[in-house]
Amino acid sequence: MTQDSSPIRPTDDEARALATGLMDDARFAAIGVLVDGAPMVSRVAFGRAPNGAPLILISSLSQHAKALRTDPAASLLVGEPGDKGDPLTHPRLTLQARAAFIDHDDPAYEEMAAHWLRDHPKAKLYIGFGDFHFALFSVTGAFLNGGFGQAFFLTPADLGLSEPS
Amino acid sequence: MTQDSSPIRPTDDEARALATGLMDDARFAAIGVLVDGAPMVSRVAFGRAPNGAPLILISSLSQHAKALRTDPAASLLVGEPGDKGDPLTHPRLTLQARAAFIDHDDPAYEEMAAHWLRDHPKAKLYIGFGDFHFALFSVTGAFLNGGFGQAFFLTPADLGLSEPS
Numbered sequence: 001m002t003q004d005s006s007p008i009r010p011t012d013d014e015a016r017a018l019a020t021g022l023m024d025d026a027r028f029a030a031i032g033v034l035v036d037g038a039p040m041v042s043r044v045a046f047g048r049a050p051n052g053a054p055l056i057l058i059s060s061l062s063q064h065a066k067a068l069r070t071d072p073a074a075s076l077l078v079g080e081p082g083d084k085g086d087p088l089t090h091p092r093l094t095l096q097a098r099a100a101f102i103d104h105d106d107p108a109y110e111e112m113a114a115h116w117l118r119d120h121p122k123a124k125l126y127i128g129f130g131d132f133h134f135a136l137f138s139v140t141g142a143f144l145n146g147g148f149g150q151a152f153f154l155t156p157a158d159l160g161l162s163e164p165s
Numbered sequence: 166m167t168q169d170s171s172p173i174r175p176t177d178d179e180a181r182a183l184a185t186g187l188m189d190d191a192r193f194a195a196i197g198v199l200v201d202g203a204p205m206v207s208r209v210a211f212g213r214a215p216n217g218a219p220l221i222l223i224s225s226l227s228q229h230a231k232a233l234r235t236d237p238a239a240s241l242l243v244g245e246p247g248d249k250g251d252p253l254t255h256p257r258l259t260l261q262a263r264a265a266f267i268d269h270d271d272p273a274y275e276e277m278a279a280h281w282l283r284d285h286p287k288a289k290l291y292i293g294f295g296d297f298h299f300a301l302f303s304v305t306g307a308f309l310n311g312g313f314g315q316a317f318f319l320t321p322a323d324l325g326l327s328e329p330s
Contacts, residue, residue, distance in 0.1 A: 030195035032204030039197030041242040
């Protein structure tokens with residue numbers, strides 16, 4: 001690689017399948033939000049809504065929840081290296097997205113909670129707490145890093161997601 | 166926990182030691198940067214400079230490097246859950262920081278590279294490439310989440326780091 005070459009490759013079905021699989025497998029994510037105009041990264045429980053959209057379950061007391069209520073712009077990183085091998089060669093996916101809160105009194109809440117508990121059974125300990133809410137993400141774009149020299153820009157359609165309205 | 170309670174606890178030596186240990190042990194991190202005013206999160210190789218400051222080794226071709234050259238505001242998340250247990254109960258540390266690039270022609274580069282290779286031996290494959298550079302972080306504040314109900318705001322001094330100049 002030289003300074004002038006672009007590391008971005010044309011998106012193919014292999015990249016689409018890898019990216020979708022990273023979202024399917026993820027049970028947590030690193031989330032980036034804006035706090036006073038600066039990025040702030042923290043860890044959140046991650047899953048997918050019944051319609052496939054990225055979903056997180058968070059407490060209103062958390063820094064990221066307060067930030068998202070002020071500015072819904074967010075980024076989510078999924079694809080964890082685990083304990084073996086070089087972590088920088090492990091595939092990971094960055095989602096650029098906007099958050100919408102689903103509170104307890106939302107008609108969609110019950111179905112979302114039941115769906116969430118199937119993949120996150122330990123969440124039954126706190127999912128009923130008054131300060132816990134879902135944030136559902138509308139994805140605007142994504143970046144897949146499949147390891148050195150394996151970078152792709154993806155659209156919501158590449159991930160099987162609807163375009164943001 | 167109720168909606169009105171603060172989950173932030175007074176910082177103690179146990180919290181300082183836990184946070185410092187998370188930085189010592191980390192070999193990679195999730196970094197948040199600003200791209201067109203929105204947060205973007207990706208994965209980077211992470212270490213510490215000879216003076217203890219957080220340090221990353223990145224390619225100029227990466228999205229995060231381009232973003233940091235435009236705006237040095239960044240956030241770094243360290244503390245990986247590994248493969249066992251509930252990932253949301255695993256301690257993690259968020260650093261709020263500003264990046265300064267250390268390029269190949271910088272007088273500090275050689276010492277930094279030798280120091281880096283001791284903890285990241287596989288980096289010898291690419292550390293000499295012209296597009297790889299260090300970004301050194303000046304930490305302005307930190308947030309430690311030691312698991313549910315174990316949250317702390319930390320200063321640079323709590324982490325054994327100098328205050329930003």
